[in-house]
Amino acid sequence: MTLLRHLAVAIIVGALLAVASVTLNSFRDFQMAEVATYVTAVAGLTILIGLSGQISIGHGAFMAIGAYAAALILMHLNWPLVAVLAASAAIAAVAGLVLGVAAARLRGPYLAGITLLLAVALPSLATRFAGTFGGDQGLGVNVTTPAFLGPSFPLTRWQAWVACAAALITLVLLANLARSRVGRSWRAVRDDETAAALAGLNVAWLRILAFAVSAACAGLAGALLGITTTLVSPGSFTVTLSIALLTGAVLGGLGTLPGAVWGSLVIVLVPTYVTDVATSHGLSSSVAANIPVAAYGVVLIVVMLVFPAGIQGAVRRLLGPAAPSAGGPIGSLRRRVPARDNPEEGAS
């Protein structure tokens, strides 16, 4: 039943987005695809951090794995797009599984360190093995609009459709997973590992699984990034990208899927919007150039000071006290600290 309800919501939102993409210009379609790409990655990351309690500041590396997988498969095997996306997610999931095995032994800053290491080191493989991965120039991703949409169908709209569809499917799957036995077990492990183990949960396996799921989302997002920019190159997967994903997750509200949407909207749209405003007010270029950076910082600081639970936390507060504070799929996704103060959590 939950699955059906989530599906219904996704279909309605999907229809709205499809209508939007037709009425908007190409650049807005591109931004839509960009937001959807970030949503896919941030959703996976927010589940990893908020639900399973493990941190990763190197998720850009999994995006790189997914992106290169997609580019190579399209180039050499020319699979259909759906298969390419699924394969990219699967390959990234395997990588996540491997890292998860190491991660399951590490905590806090040590885990952050190893994931950061991955983000820094992995893209340089592309230049080390330039024959396969195309070096700094990267690999072209050859995407065309399918024939049934007609010859004049804009490529950016098709890219937006693919990205939005993938993001919605990811959100539906994650929402259900979070509500399932697995999601409840993750929360139990996050809140108290010893108690979870005493209750018969396989703590190590659950932590590894969270990494794999999260990496699969990032891999899918990487493939989407390749498709929307028609290029996969090491320059696209800098540490800055990994930090941006983390920022999106924290800003939106850790552990909440709608938060992933808010966070992605902010990291994609705020810089562009502020640049437009800054340049249209005739400021000198040295001032105008620095305003987006400053605005981004101000947004970060304000959100964290005023709404420590992220934008989704603020939205929930604005929607009124009538809403129950815990239990249910979204309420319980938010991490509460300390968890022992909320004995009802996980009992939904």
Place this chain on the structure above:
Amino acid sequence: MNRSPRLRLAGVTAAAAALSLLAAACGSSGSGGKSGSGSSNAASAPGITKTQILIGSHQPLTGVAAPGYSEIAPASNAYFQYVNQHGGVYGRKIVYKYLDDGYDPAKTVSVVHQLVLQSSVYAIFDGLGTPTHLSVVKFLNAQKVPDVFVASGCVCWNLPSTEPDTFGWQLDYVREGKILGAYIKQHFPHTKIGFFYQNDEFGQDGVKGLSAEIPASQVVSKQSYVPTNINIGPQVAALKAAGAQLVVSFSVPAFTALLRLNGLKLNYSPQFVVSSVGSDPITLAGLLQAFAKQGGAKVNGIALTQGIITDAYEPTLGQTTNSWIALFKRIHDTYIPKLPFDGNVLYGESVAYTFVQAMLKAGRNPTRASLVSAIQGGLSQGPALAPYAYSASSHAGMTGALIGVIKTGVVVPQTPVMTTDTTPTGAVSPYTGSQPPAPASGMP
């Protein structure tokens, strides 16, 4: 208890979708264009109206690459303003919209999509940086947007068969490496040589050119750096330990300065040979003083640049009687007097001159394709010291440079202009022609 959270999920998702719609709806619409020709101006291409030519660019106005490089786009704009005040291009005024990408390739993708899809620029002009511009080159070619005069010496802009709309401009790093290498081979035949280079396309291409000329037996050490790690002490120590008496450096200005300062610390002062990218004396002197100050020391920046051998593909700033330097200095003093008149400003004005040259050649009512074919038809050399290589089969820009030595903050020419190609065996030979003087009107 069970129902309301799900309703909230629905509500929130819908609200998110609505917000994205709202944000997206704030956009402006693009403009189409009809092709046409004749004696009156028409809106012949996207970005071209009867009165205006709109071009765009991505530039590092903030971030690590901003010091120095952020002057280039304002300098280009100063030249465009000069042209606009002197009749424009067939009466059209050039509007130059350059956006900040912070030297971050992900941001480059975003701002270039904005320029092409939303602002409908006619062309992308002088997009700066190798990793940044690589992230958009395929998109621009798929959209058939002229991608002219990329501000990077990567040989990868010269791929006319796969990227027909992209053109380089400055001397590429392979040619530059060969010209420097030929000079070293001739003047330092028994010297032990060390390489110091940025470990990416820029440095590796440079080393390719150097290795084509300098005998491998003379090279005692090859050290590289990555721009994100400023601790280059180990590399400098390795160069010293290998006994390198001459160090050739393919580095950005900040790392040239670090190389010099780390050498001083180790009491190691070999002969430095630095590619033009990292040797602008004014930028370098400023960086040397700033870095030394951070370390609690005081140095004379100009004195530390004394004796560095470098190359120049444009007239040097010290040649104040050169007609090109005089022209660009005059425009600089009128439009951007607050910026220093250094190599970056010279670069920005020169590349803008070349663009106006190409636009005039593309005709009164240009399409995007006619700009590409105008450049492929060849451009006269203008402010460049050696001719451009532009043709249907080559999208490379300048082909030669001279070798100079920095003396009291200016580059003093030592050799005639040398030209070469990008093949390992192609000879480095003196250019027999001479650079025509700048037109008195300042217009191509």
